[in-house]
Amino acid sequence: MAEIVLDGITKRYPDGALAVRDFNLTIADGEFVILVGPSGCGKSTTLNMIAGLEDITEGTLRIDGRVVNDRAPKDRDIAMVFQSYALYPHMNVRDNMGFALRLAKVDKAVIRTKVEEAARILDLTQHLDRKPANLSGGQRQRVAMGRAIVRDPKAFLMDEPLSNLDAKLRVQMRTQIAALQRRLGTTTVYVTHDQVEAMTLGDRVVVMRGGLVQQVGTPQHLYDAPVNLFVAGFIGSPGMNFLGATLEQNALRTSLGDLAVDDRLRRLLERQDAPRELIVGIRPEDFEDAALVGERRTGQACTATVDVRESVGSDVYVHFTQEGGPAGITELAELAADSGLADTGMRGHRIVARLDPATRAAEGSPMDLWIDTSRIHVFDPATGANLTHPERAEY
Amino acid sequence: MMSHRGRTLTGWGVVNLLVILYALIPVCWIAALSFKDPSTLTDGNFIPREWTWANYRGIFQTSEFTRALVNSIGIAVIATTIAVVLGTMAAYAVARLRFPGKRVLIGMSLLIAMFPPISLVSPLFNIERVLGIFDTWAGLIIPYMTFSLPLAIYTLSAFFREIPWDLEKAAKMDGATPAQAFRLVIAPLAAPGVVTTAILVFIFCWNDFLFAISLTSTTAARTVPAAIAFFTGSSQFQQPTGSIAAAAVVITVPIVIFVLLFQRRIVAGLTAGAVKG
Numbered sequence: 304m305a306e307i308v309l310d311g312i313t314k315r316y317p318d319g320a321l322a323v324r325d326f327n328l329t330i331a332d333g334e335f336v337i338l339v340g341p342s343g344c345g346k347s348t349t350l351n352m353i354a355g356l357e358d359i360t361e362g363t364l365r366i367d368g369r370v371v372n373d374r375a376p377k378d379r380d381i382a383m384v385f386q387s388y389a390l391y392p393h394m395n396v397r398d399n400m401g402f403a404l405r406l407a408k409v410d411k412a413v414i415r416t417k418v419e420e421a422a423r424i425l426d427l428t429q430h431l432d433r434k435p436a437n438l439s440g441g442q443r444q445r446v447a448m449g450r451a452i453v454r455d456p457k458a459f460l461m462d463e464p465l466s467n468l469d470a471k472l473r474v475q476m477r478t479q480i481a482a483l484q485r486r487l488g489t490t491t492v493y494v495t496h497d498q499v500e501a502m503t504l505g506d507r508v509v510v511m512r513g514g515l516v517q518q519v520g521t522p523q524h525l526y527d528a529p530v531n532l533f534v535a536g537f538i539g540s541p542g543m544n545f546l547g548a549t550l551e552q553n554a555l556r557t558s559l560g561d562l563a564v565d566d567r568l569r570r571l572l573e574r575q576d577a578p579r580e581l582i583v584g585i586r587p588e589d590f591e592d593a594a595l596v597g598e599r600r601t602g603q604a605c606t607a608t609v610d611v612r613e614s615v616g617s618d619v620y621v622h623f624t625q626e627g628g629p630a631g632i633t634e635l636a637e638l639a640a641d642s643g644l645a646d647t648g649m650r651g652h653r654i655v656a657r658l659d660p661a662t663r664a665a666e667g668s669p670m671d672l673w674i675d676t677s678r679i680h681v682f683d684p685a686t687g688a689n690l691t692h693p694e695r696a697e698y
Numbered sequence: 699m700m701s702h703r704g705r706t707l708t709g710w711g712v713v714n715l716l717v718i719l720y721a722l723i724p725v726c727w728i729a730a731l732s733f734k735d736p737s738t739l740t741d742g743n744f745i746p747r748e749w750t751w752a753n754y755r756g757i758f759q760t761s762e763f764t765r766a767l768v769n770s771i772g773i774a775v776i777a778t779t780i781a782v783v784l785g786t787m788a789a790y791a792v793a794r795l796r797f798p799g800k801r802v803l804i805g806m807s808l809l810i811a812m813f814p815p816i817s818l819v820s821p822l823f824n825i826e827r828v829l830g831i832f833d834t835w836a837g838l839i840i841p842y843m844t845f846s847l848p849l850a851i852y853t854l855s856a857f858f859r860e861i862p863w864d865l866e867k868a869a870k871m872d873g874a875t876p877a878q879a880f881r882l883v884i885a886p887l888a889a890p891g892v893v894t895t896a897i898l899v900f901i902f903c904w905n906d907f908l909f910a911i912s913l914t915s916t917t918a919a920r921t922v923p924a925a926i927a928f929f930t931g932s933s934q935f936q937q938p939t940g941s942i943a944a945a946a947v948v949i950t951v952p953i954v955i956f957v958l959l960f961q962r963r964i965v966a967g968l969t970a971g972a973v974k975g
């Protein structure tokens with residue numbers, strides 16, 4: 304178990320590609336930290352630098368207070384779980400899990416007990432003498448985990464360990480990994496581009512984009528107070544809805560109607576010299592069927608035509624299209640590309656609202672929607688910064 | 699009525715049979731000849747009337763053949779070993795490392811393989827005489843190595859490329875030194891490739907006639923294919939056909955056994971199960 308400190312870590316590949324820029328993070332002993340971001344943002348590179356598989360171009364990496372920049376992976380005492388599992392195909396499960404201990408010249412009997420203990424935890428006991436080729440995907444994944452835990456290392460590094468599993472198994476393994484980490488209390492750095500995994504697994508989440516850390520915080524904090532458009536759009540599923548808006552006297556004029564600006568928000572906007580053209584972000588759950596809200600809460604009503612109604616039992620998701628979504632914002636284009644939305648060929652700008660299952664919303668007919676204006680986010684289109692939550696990220 | 703599938707199978711069966719016959723008839727012919735008595739060589743029968751071991755006994759009685767056999771085995775084994783060891787290291791580098799001039803290196807090695815050997819025979823003859831390695835084992839081992847290395851590097855690098863790089867990283871993370879990672883993880887996985895390559899190289903060295911005949915002058919280093927050309931009949935009126943056939947069979951059998959023995963290892967994809975799959 305160990306504290307890992309990344310101090311101004313930068314990675315430049317020999318071909319000149321700048322994969323990670325000035326990465327600063329202190330990972331506390333026993334903490335579960337998630338690195339999340341779209342493909343190519345430098346998550347694996349960061350992880351490989353901690354592991355020692357990639358050289359660190361600039362900055363220092365300390366594990367337990369000792370600078371380890373120039374140490375080989377084997378001298379860092381860190382275990383890694385690979386996306387491909389990377390099981391040794393010529394060894395059976397027992398030898399796969401015991402390989403590290405065998406290299407460390409641990410006593411044979413000790414290896415045996417440790418491997419069997421790990422196998423018991425991971426429910427692999429009856430597969431110990433089989434080769435990886437004869438295991439199912441989930442079993443292989445567990446062997447890969449087992450190989451890491453038998454060593455009792457200072458830290459676990461996991462690079463998208465679940466992305467090769469089918470959806471159901473992934474959920475199952477996710478809870479298993481969370482339970483395992485809590486039980487072992489080993490410092491863990493976990494890479495994923497699945498924001499659900501990021502939200503559910505980690506103590507803290509690091510959102511990266513293009514080699515830069517965007518925000519670090521607890522999942523709830525990232526959700527409630529994203530520092531910029533990118534984090535706001537990346538965290539949450541379905542994602543935050545974005546609308547172009549013009550700041551008027553007392554309201555934000557959007558295609559969904561005028562949204563009232565309360566005193567707190569006005570003061571915030573004034574203090575930050577907000578431009579007139581802004582982007583408004585509304586989370587799906589901050590919509591409600593106006594008929595179900597009544598007079599009890601303040602907010603804003605608007606009317607829209609329902610395109611699609613999806614009922615998931617506990618909630619109803621209502622999709623509708625708006626003209627004039629925010630255009631030309633690179634962050635949003637990137638987010639759309641990452642989520643595959645860009646390829647769906649949808650015209651206009653899609654808005655998703657999460658409504659109470661009691662809603663009468665019907666596909667093809669207009670409905671009255673209520674927006675909780677106290678929870679909207681306002682972004683500066685030029686910088687992407689969240690003007691509603693101007694505080695810097697908590698490190 | 700035969701199903702479509704059945705007809706396809708029969709079609710393939712016939713084609714296969716033709717190919718096998720085409721390949722096997724000369725071999726069977728040689729084998730048959732080797733069991734014939736010199737007096738019945740030209741009696742027109744494919745299958746010998748009277749089977750005899752006389753030809754085999756004959757060739758093993760003189761040192762002409764046994765000495766050549768020793769040369770053949772020694773030279774082929776040494777050349778193969780060196781070529782495979784060097785080839786493995788080179789192929790590993792080619793498959794795993796990015797270094798300037800990699801393409802040039804691969805291109806050059808292929809160029810060597812494409813160079814017609816016949817055009818190199820007379821220069822080699824002169825060079826080896828000057829160097830004093832003409833008609834020695836080394837005089838054959840060196841050209842064999844040179845000509846089989848490109849083949850070795852090429853086949854082996856294909857095998858190395860098949861081994862997921864993650865395995866090596868995993869070994870590193872598990873605390874292996876580069877040497878341990880190679881010995882305990884990469885080498886066992888590359889074994890089928892190494893065996894395949896070794897067999898190919900061995901066959902190349904074993905079968906070569908051109909270098910063997912041109913770069914040797916005595917039995918000191920003459921290998922079997924060359925030595926066979928020097929066979930004489932027991933009298934000057936007799937053709938050495940029987941002895942030649944027997945010698946040919948003797949040097950063919952080890953290759954056949956080799957391939958049969960390792961065939962399964964060669965075909966089996968050992969890396970199955972390493973990654974998601």
Ligand SMILES: Nc1ncnc2c1ncn2[C@@H]1O[C@H](COP(=O)(O)OP(=O)(O)OP(=O)(O)O)[C@@H](O)[C@H]1O
Nearest residue numbers: 316318320322341342343344345346347348349496
């Ligand atoms: N060996 C390399 N040489 C040069 N550039 C590289 C190398 N490896 C990665 N990169 C670049 O560095 C950037 C970050 O790559 P990295 O593998 O860390 O992304 P990632 O966040 O793990 O993405 P993914 O989710 O797709 O795994 C990418 O732009 C990639 O093209």
Ligand SMILES: [Mg+2]
Nearest residue numbers: 346347348462
């Ligand atoms: Mg990656």
